[in-house]
Amino acid sequence: MKKLEAIKQKLTAAGLKATHQRMVIMEAIADMKNHPTAEHLFKVVRKSNPSLSLGTVYKTLETFVSNRLIAKVATRDGYMRYDPRTDHHGHIYCTNTKDLVDYYDEDLDNLLTEFFKKKKVNNLRIKNISIRINGEKVDPVKEVTIK
Amino acid sequence: MKKLEAIKQKLTAAGLKATHQRMVIMEAIADMKNHPTAEHLFKVVRKSNPSLSLGTVYKTLETFVSNRLIAKVATRDGYMRYDPRTDHHGHIYCTNTKDLVDYYDEDLDNLLTEFFKKKKVNNLRIKNISIRINGEKVDPVKEVTIK
DNA sequence: GTAACTGCAAATCGTTTGCAATCGG
DNA sequence: CCGATTGCAAACGATTTGCAGTTAC
Numbered sequence: 001m002k003k004l005e006a007i008k009q010k011l012t013a014a015g016l017k018a019t020h021q022r023m024v025i026m027e028a029i030a031d032m033k034n035h036p037t038a039e040h041l042f043k044v045v046r047k048s049n050p051s052l053s054l055g056t057v058y059k060t061l062e063t064f065v066s067n068r069l070i071a072k073v074a075t076r077d078g079y080m081r082y083d084p085r086t087d088h089h090g091h092i093y094c095t096n097t098k099d100l101v102d103y104y105d106e107d108l109d110n111l112l113t114e115f116f117k118k119k120k121v122n123n124l125r126i127k128n129i130s131i132r133i134n135g136e137k138v139d140p141v142k143e144v145t146i147k
Numbered sequence: 148m149k150k151l152e153a154i155k156q157k158l159t160a161a162g163l164k165a166t167h168q169r170m171v172i173m174e175a176i177a178d179m180k181n182h183p184t185a186e187h188l189f190k191v192v193r194k195s196n197p198s199l200s201l202g203t204v205y206k207t208l209e210t211f212v213s214n215r216l217i218a219k220v221a222t223r224d225g226y227m228r229y230d231p232r233t234d235h236h237g238h239i240y241c242t243n244t245k246d247l248v249d250y251y252d253e254d255l256d257n258l259l260t261e262f263f264k265k266k267k268v269n270n271l272r273i274k275n276i277s278i279r280i281n282g283e284k285v286d287p288v289k290e291v292t293i294k
Numbered sequence: 295g296t297a298a299c300t301g302c303a304a305a306t307c308g309t310t311t312g313c314a315a316t317c318g319g
Numbered sequence: 320c321c322g323a324t325t326g327c328a329a330a331c332g333a334t335t336t337g338c339a340g341t342t343a344c
Contacts, residue, residue: 017344056299058335059300075221078226120294126281127282134275134276135268167317168324203326226308
């Protein structure tokens, strides 16, 4: 399978052993558009890999995070979710459905960059400025989309 | 003491019994500029009120939050912190010192309001858009200030 | 072959809960 | 007085840790 091969390379490139567990976890997180929790991911991956343990999922995700292969996001209510995108972007959090949706808009990013050129924050080495939109999904069945 | 009297009124106005515990907790959180955790608050308040229990601190804070007397914020690493400010504002999070600092700039707020008039998010009833600045405190001893 | 990785179970830690005793209005 | 609130201890749930056995390279 082509996809697993690509994942294997990604892992190797990061200096990680390309174990079966890591590959299926990486594949799953990339496919799931939900920014899953470790538990959620575990349930999904376990179906095809019954011997996989939850502890391994946690360890693997942590390894991925520290190697910048994925990102870790805390939601408004303190749960950790994992994000296959590591590039700079914000999130929309639906308080009713717990959906976490990527948000990026180039215009907004430029706007913010310009803004913080003028307004400085003293004594802080800014790593990133992220926008977080909280709201309620109107139709919980449909997706949230950006105009 | 004047301050406690004002707090008492605030509690009563919210329809809550003005117990001693609630008053000292409210006083402490207003004085601490750190957006404390429940545990942190507990340690501080306990000094003058040794019989106070941690469970009460949690319950009290939760009561305050649901009565909009304070706000609850999840930090980047998933811990809950309590914020005496309930008006709309963002936060600066110092990843090295775990400091959580209020951030509000009217110009930025107008900018964002304008922006989201044009760019819509479909199927979402936006409750708030918050800005979150993550960075490293350069001199950990000094404060982070806004220019 | 050997260091890295996995699985399992126990431990940890922030937070919540149940309940009897107590307190505020 | 009576319902709301407290204190205490036990329960909980997400995450971590320790370690012996197993795997990738």
